[in-house]
Amino acid sequence: MSKRPSNSNFYGQSKKFRSSASSASSVQVTANERKVDDSYFSNTPSDTEAALLYLKSKFPIEKFEGRLPPVLLVHQIYSVIKCKTLVDRDVNSLQAKGVVRLFKLGGEETALVVVYSDELVNHIIQHCPTKPVINRFLKELIPKVQDVSIDKTLLQELGFTQQEMSDLVRAGLLTLRSTASFWFSFPNAGEFMRTYLKGRKSVLRTIRKCKFSEILQFELEQRKLEKSAKLGMLYHIHDMIGAELVKCIETTSGTLLRLTKK
Template sequence: MNSSQKRSRAYYTTVIEKSDYGIRPLDPDVYGNKKRATRRIKEQLEQANDNDGDPDDDDDFNGQAVVSDSIATAQYLIKNLMLPSNGMTKVTNLKLPPVCFIHQIYSILRDNTAVDREIQYAIKLGSWRKFHILGTLDDEYALMDTKDYLQMVTDAKQEFLQDISSGINKEDNDIDTDLFDRFKRLLLNEQYFDTSVARQTLLSSSPTSSSSKKDCFTDKELTLLCKYGLLLPHMKKDSYWFAIRRQGIFMSSYIKGRKELLRILKKRSTKDIMEKLLKAKKLRQTVFSYEFILHDLIGSGRAERYKTSMGDLIKLTRKGELGQ
């Protein structure tokens, strides 16, 4: 087992098993319980990084970057919490993109500044990408593994080829399928790791070291990339957002789940509910798990989680009351 796997496993154990992790106490921490819990978690993470087992573990590492806490949390949200245990078939049929929101990570990790720094580093390395999705606030960004996004480009290419062979896109028969390969090369260029790109830049992109052909695009090709969900025209600027395919289906179910949880809290006279009672309620308007949506509410400041003697309490905030 390499260092990355050790650290990720130790972190997941901490999140799942420590009931006080990421929870703010209802009363002042006069006895230092919170400090001791924080110190205990820190020691666990440090111990996981020390490689105190087999010395040959360093040889298995092969120079791979250690997964940061923020990226490990993103993986945990996507792979473990995104879908209910019985909802895999429905989500697979919808082909929802494997993404989470950065503010969901805030609901698990205490240090938002450290989260931003670690995510920015992962983006700089090109291993993860950040996206703006329509229907979200300006500061709510989605996060996706670059490998998954490249696979999404491949899926778009296959769909394009099927449409051409079936005669659906007769007007696009003159477009070379190399378009999608050029777009992949663009995505792997560190100059294009941002959430958006200027239209003029795409029309006159400079050659990459891996290709003798200019990786630039025509207006018709850009229109096709928009058609297949890989680009989204910017509303105010002469530019494009890098887009996630089927984001409309994703956001429709996501917002429905958010509204459903908010309605439950708003109907309560005290605007709060014990989490064990909330967990017992079945969400009927979304395909996502209640945990995935709850991390959205807490991370975005629409709700707060408090630790009480009777269990965790979820309380509606002013932001949650005003908006949805």
């Protein structure tokens, strides 16, 4: 007859097995935790994305009664994040992923603006006529061309006729850049630029009237703007800081904004 294993060996093996199982379970839990951690950090917005969301929350969309989506200025992000290289890299990455869309709007001075892609599409659908060319613009052109402008030759290569280009111009989706190219745009972009420039001039005029052309930021935030300046004081403060029209000086009383050009 074979000998029965001793209790010490039997329980020793059993304990060893349980220990191995426990170790494997521990490894499994650790791996799962790592997956959760990786997922968490991959879904955590970058500083630039967080800044964009903050600035978007300050856009007074209700004052435009649906005529505009939240429109942000790229240089406004510089007022929140000081590293311009980081901001530019992140914004380009967000555009490459299709999260946002950049536009270069003209006027008295050009402005590089950013609009969230989903809000842009909804805005276009709401304000543009229901035509096949509009659907093609949204489904074929926007995803393929991420630049702020486009050449007529490329439009022709993509199958857009001269009449369809004219339709896109009338819809506010293209504006003439030169005889051979267009800027991308969106409906009522002109209203945004007019409001933006009026508001900026109003705020600059307010600061210029102050002694030494400087004012504490919290005091400026309390000042009232003209009714035509719908974007609000805080929007323009971020605009002026990011565009370096004012210099920020930390004082015991708070941040002092001083005009860089008087």
